Amino acid sequence: MGRLAGKVAVVIGAGQSPGESIGNGRASAIRFLQEGARVLAVDRDESSVRETLELADAGENGATFQADVRDGDSLNAAIQSAVSRWGRVDVLLYNVGVSLAGGDTPLSDLTEDAFDNVMAINMRGAVMAAKYVQPIMQEQAAGVVLNVSSMTAIETFTPLVTYRASKAAMIAFTQQFAIHNAQFGIRANAILPGRMETAMAVDTRARLSGAPREDIIAQRKALIPLNGPAGTGWDIAHAALFLASDEARFITGISLPVDGGTLAKIGW
DSSP: OOTTTTOEEEEETOSOOSSSSOOHHHHHHHHHHHTTOEEEEEESOHHHHHHHHHHHTOGGGEEEEEOOTTOHHHHHHHHHHHHHHHSOOOEEEEOOOOSGGGTOOOGGGOOHHHHHHHHIIIIIHHHHHHHHHHHHHHHHTOEEEEEEOOGGGTOOOOOOHHHHHHHHHHHHHHHHHHHHHGGGTEEEEEEEEOSOBOIIIIIIHHHHHOOOHHHHHHHHHTTOSSOSSOOBHHHHHHHHHHHHSGGGTTOOSOEEEESTTHHHHTTO
């Protein structure tokens, strides 16, 4: 029996950007499946989520759904698809985010279109997904909502305005959702990745900047207090698995850093 045996999880952002490293959403979907969950893998790129399920050898325990998080109706359709297929939703993991690829910039160069695009993907999608899963979980009197935020929400290092603002807003929303749904036995928590070695964080930056991939990894790793290998999508997946499982049954409304001590260093 796995740690999520009998549970149904909807993982939004279960595909990933092209790259050598595994993404947070793909790793989480795979770990959920390995621990006995049935997983609806949702992404804009259906071929990418099919690859996720193939890597997990999901069989009948996995299904894909194509959705654009900027379209609330498609998010609702994804969640209803999980209910139609398996009768419930026990875990909602929102792991979608863009920064440079979404047009984000320092304030002096920021456009309204870029701001709206990044906010819609990073923040509004999380809110709408939670909105559509809330009545299902309330009727069940149980459920877990997990939002992947970022340590960038706390520290001030990044010059990218919208990414930081959206990830900080996600923490506030997660806390609000947790308190307003605690009476129904629903838990909600945020995960704050640090400077991870993921496709989005490393490979996308390398493509956009032209810098060697190895240099980007080295620069990011130099800012992490904890010595050893860089954090990867698997580290986020392990945190998500714990928070989704009954082992975390008394934990709600928290923001869990998975960052190699970076936030501890700045005194958060």
